Amino acid sequence: MIRTQADIAAQTGKLLAQMRRARPLVHNIANYVSMDIAANALLAIGASPAMVHAREEVAEFVSFSGALVVNIGTLSTPWIESMKLAAEAAVAHHKPWVLDPVGAGATRLRNEAVAALLPHRPAIIRGNASEIMAVAGGVGVAPKGVDSANTTEEATALAVSLATHQRCVVIATGAIDVITDGKRVVKLANGSPMMTKVTALGCALSAVTGAFAAVTGDAFEASVAAVAVYGIVGELAAEHAAGPGSYRVAFLDRLASIEARHIEQHLKVAG
Amino acid sequence: MIRTQADIAAQTGKLLAQMRRARPLVHNIANYVSMDIAANALLAIGASPAMVHAREEVAEFVSFSGALVVNIGTLSTPWIESMKLAAEAAVAHHKPWVLDPVGAGATRLRNEAVAALLPHRPAIIRGNASEIMAVAGGVGVAPKGVDSANTTEEATALAVSLATHQRCVVIATGAIDVITDGKRVVKLANGSPMMTKVTALGCALSAVTGAFAAVTGDAFEASVAAVAVYGIVGELAAEHAAGPGSYRVAFLDRLASIEARHIEQHLKVAG
Amino acid sequence: MIRTQADIAAQTGKLLAQMRRARPLVHNIANYVSMDIAANALLAIGASPAMVHAREEVAEFVSFSGALVVNIGTLSTPWIESMKLAAEAAVAHHKPWVLDPVGAGATRLRNEAVAALLPHRPAIIRGNASEIMAVAGGVGVAPKGVDSANTTEEATALAVSLATHQRCVVIATGAIDVITDGKRVVKLANGSPMMTKVTALGCALSAVTGAFAAVTGDAFEASVAAVAVYGIVGELAAEHAAGPGSYRVAFLDRLASIEARHIEQHLKVAG
Numbered sequence: 071m072i073r074t075q076a077d078i079a080a081q082t083g084k085l086l087a088q089m090r091r092a093r094p095l096v097h098n099i100a101n102y103v104s105m106d107i108a109a110n111a112l113l114a115i116g117a118s119p120a121m122v123h124a125r126e127e128v129a130e131f132v133s134f135s136g137a138l139v140v141n142i143g144t145l146s147t148p149w150i151e152s153m154k155l156a157a158e159a160a161v162a163h164h165k166p167w168v169l170d171p172v173g174a175g176a177t178r179l180r181n182e183a184v185a186a187l188l189p190h191r192p193a194i195i196r197g198n199a200s201e202i203m204a205v206a207g208g209v210g211v212a213p214k215g216v217d218s219a220n221t222t223e224e225a226t227a228l229a230v231s232l233a234t235h236q237r238c239v240v241i242a243t244g245a246i247d248v249i250t251d252g253k254r255v256v257k258l259a260n261g262s263p264m265m266t267k268v269t270a271l272g273c274a275l276s277a278v279t280g281a282f283a284a285v286t287g288d289a290f291e292a293s294v295a296a297v298a299v300y301g302i303v304g305e306l307a308a309e310h311a312a313g314p315g316s317y318r319v320a321f322l323d324r325l326a327s328i329e330a331r332h333i334e335q336h337l338k339v340a341g
Numbered sequence: 342m343i344r345t346q347a348d349i350a351a352q353t354g355k356l357l358a359q360m361r362r363a364r365p366l367v368h369n370i371a372n373y374v375s376m377d378i379a380a381n382a383l384l385a386i387g388a389s390p391a392m393v394h395a396r397e398e399v400a401e402f403v404s405f406s407g408a409l410v411v412n413i414g415t416l417s418t419p420w421i422e423s424m425k426l427a428a429e430a431a432v433a434h435h436k437p438w439v440l441d442p443v444g445a446g447a448t449r450l451r452n453e454a455v456a457a458l459l460p461h462r463p464a465i466i467r468g469n470a471s472e473i474m475a476v477a478g479g480v481g482v483a484p485k486g487v488d489s490a491n492t493t494e495e496a497t498a499l500a501v502s503l504a505t506h507q508r509c510v511v512i513a514t515g516a517i518d519v520i521t522d523g524k525r526v527v528k529l530a531n532g533s534p535m536m537t538k539v540t541a542l543g544c545a546l547s548a549v550t551g552a553f554a555a556v557t558g559d560a561f562e563a564s565v566a567a568v569a570v571y572g573i574v575g576e577l578a579a580e581h582a583a584g585p586g587s588y589r590v591a592f593l594d595r596l597a598s599i600e601a602r603h604i605e606q607h608l609k610v611a612g
Numbered sequence: 613m614i615r616t617q618a619d620i621a622a623q624t625g626k627l628l629a630q631m632r633r634a635r636p637l638v639h640n641i642a643n644y645v646s647m648d649i650a651a652n653a654l655l656a657i658g659a660s661p662a663m664v665h666a667r668e669e670v671a672e673f674v675s676f677s678g679a680l681v682v683n684i685g686t687l688s689t690p691w692i693e694s695m696k697l698a699a700e701a702a703v704a705h706h707k708p709w710v711l712d713p714v715g716a717g718a719t720r721l722r723n724e725a726v727a728a729l730l731p732h733r734p735a736i737i738r739g740n741a742s743e744i745m746a747v748a749g750g751v752g753v754a755p756k757g758v759d760s761a762n763t764t765e766e767a768t769a770l771a772v773s774l775a776t777h778q779r780c781v782v783i784a785t786g787a788i789d790v791i792t793d794g795k796r797v798v799k800l801a802n803g804s805p806m807m808t809k810v811t812a813l814g815c816a817l818s819a820v821t822g823a824f825a826a827v828t829g830d831a832f833e834a835s836v837a838a839v840a841v842y843g844i845v846g847e848l849a850a851e852h853a854a855g856p857g858s859y860r861v862a863f864l865d866r867l868a869s870i871e872a873r874h875i876e877q878h879l880k881v882a883g
Contacts, residue, residue, distance in 0.1 A: 101663070113537075130449065318864075325584075390811065394688065598855055
C-alpha cells in the first residue's frame, strides 16, 4: 500500500490524459465570485464547464453531466434548496459530487447548509484547513471570513475522521495538501503562496477535482490527481509572474499546457 | 446583391467607427459567468455596458439604452420574468434586442424560457450551432451542456428557417460563422480555436452585437460587422498568446485597438 | 489645516503599511460584475475579502469583519433588504461601512435604494461625479447607465454638501478625485484614462477604501489614502499596458507591489 512519488505521478498523468480525452461536462453550482475562474480553469485543463443553479433544472442537468460541484461561497436559501436537489440527483444517477464548504464555521447559515448537504453523500469534500475542521465538527475554529486561520497539519486528524465518518474523500488544501479517504492519506507539497493571492483558486480546484472524478470510479485517485496537477501548475505559474494579476494569467496558461512529464518532474509527496 | 469581401470589410469598418463615436449604452441581462468578460469586451470595443436585471427597473433602463442583450446562461424563473419585461420594453421603445439562448435544448426550463422570449421579437438571435438548431426546433440535438456538439454547416439550413420564421437575424457561431436574415446568408471564416477555451466569449459577442445594433437600423449589417470584428480580433489575439489566460488578455487588448485597416487586411468571407 | 503633498504621502504610506499588517476582513455586498475584480483587488493590496449577501447571515458576518462595503450595481429587492440589515449591523458593531451608489439617478429603484440606505449612516460614500450628484439630490443629472456624464469639478459643491448633510466622507472619482468630509476637501490628480476601460475598477476602489477604513477611526484619512494609492497604481499600471486586458493585469500586479516610496514619488495633489 506504500505509494511512491513515481506511482502517484504516473497515475496522475494517466488520469489527466483520460480526462482530456473524455472532456467531461462538469455541472457547477458555484459561487458568484468563482464562476469566471472556475469555468476558465475547467476549459483550460480540458473539461467542459456549465454553471446551472435553478431548482427547476438542476436535477435534469446533473443527469447528463459527468460530475457535480457544489460551492457554498455566496450562499442564499433558494440556492441551498437547489444544491440539495442537485446532490440528490447526482447520487440517484451515480454521478460523483464535490462539496466545497466555503466559509464553513463562519456563520450559522453556512453550518446549516453543510449539515443539510452532508446526508446527500458527497464523494469528495474540498476545503481549506479551517473549513475542513469546521465541517468535521472541530471546536475553537476561529472564523476569518473565507481564508484559513489554520494549517492543514492541524486539520489532518479531523480530515481523516471526517472522511471515515462520511465515507468520502476529504481534501484539505494549504501549504501542504492533504488527501484522505479515512484509510489512506497522501500529502502533497506543491503549490505557491501566490495561490492565496488570487480569489477563488480554491473553488476552481474543487471544480477541477470534479472533472477528474467524472472519469474514474475512484474518488481518491481522482482527488490526488487533481490536487497534484493543480499544485504543480501553481508552482510553475509563479516562475514568471510579476504579481497576482499576471499570476492568474500564467496559471490558466499552465493548466492548459501541463503534461505528464511536468508531473513526473515536479511532484513533491510530503513526509 | 452579391457582397464582395471588400464591401463587407468597408461596411464593417464604417459601422465600427460609428459605434465608437456613439458609444452606445448596452443594457445586458447577462449570465453571472459572462458579466465580467461581456462588460470588459463592451468597454474595450468602445461601448458603455450596464448589467441590470431587477424586474422593477429593467423597462425603465431599456428606455434610455441603445440596445438590450438577453442571455439565458445562468437562468432562474425570476430572471425570465425580467427578461420578458425588458424585451417588451425594448420593442415598445424601438430598441433592438439580442437573444443569446445559452444551453437551449439542454433542459426543459431553457426551452420554455426561449419559447417565452421569442414572441417578444428579438432583432437578433446569437448562439452556437447546437443552440441555434435547438431554438429552430431541430430534433436529435445532443445536449452537451453549453458547448456545441454541432458545426455551423449543419446548422445553416435551420438558421435560415429560424430567421425567416422569426423575421429576425440569426447568428450561428463556430469555426465558420453564419449570419442570415432568412434571405441573405453571409459566412465568415475568421476566429481561432482558442476562442472556445475562454469562458463566455460567445456571450460577450452577443453583447458586442448589441453595441453595433444600437447604431444602425439594419440588424443584418450590425450582425455581420460585429461577427467580422470579433473573429478578426480572435485571430489576431492568438498570435502571441501562450494559453487561454494570456489569450483572454490579448483578446481584450485587440478589441480596443482594432481598426478598419485590420478588417480590410484580415476579413475572410467563406464559400 | 493646510496639508502638503508630503504630509498626505507620508500618512498614506503609513496607513497602507498598517492595513497590510492588519489584513482586515472586508465584507462586501458587491454587484455581480465587480465581485471578481473587487476580491482580487482586496487580496492584491493585502486585505482579506468576503462576498456575503444572504439576509440570514449578513449581520452575523459583519460582526467579525473589519468593514462593510455595499454596492448597488446589480440591484434587486431581496438584496436591498440584506444591504439594510448589514448596514444596521455595521453601525451597531461600530464597523465603518462604505456605500457605492452605482447608477444612482438612472432609475427609480436605484434612487429608492439609496434613500433607504442613507439613514443607516455610511461612513463613506464613493461614486463617480454623476452618481454623487444624484445622491446629493442634484437635478438635471443625465442618466448614462453606470458611466459618468459629469466631471468631479462639477460635482465638488454637491459632494461637500452631501458630506455635511450626511456627516460622512464623500469620494467623487474622475480625472480629478475629490475627497471631502464637508469641511476638508482634498483633490488628487493621479490615475489614468485606462481606468475607465476596465469594468468595475470604481467598485473595486470602494472595496479597497473599506480595507483602509477598517484600520483607522478616521474615515477621511482612510479615504484619502485609498484614493491616493489607487490612483498611483492606476498611473503606474498604464506604463506598460497594451490595452484594457493587459492593463487590468498590470493594475492587480501593481496593487500588490506598491510601496510608500512610490506614493512619495508620484502623488499629485491638485489645485
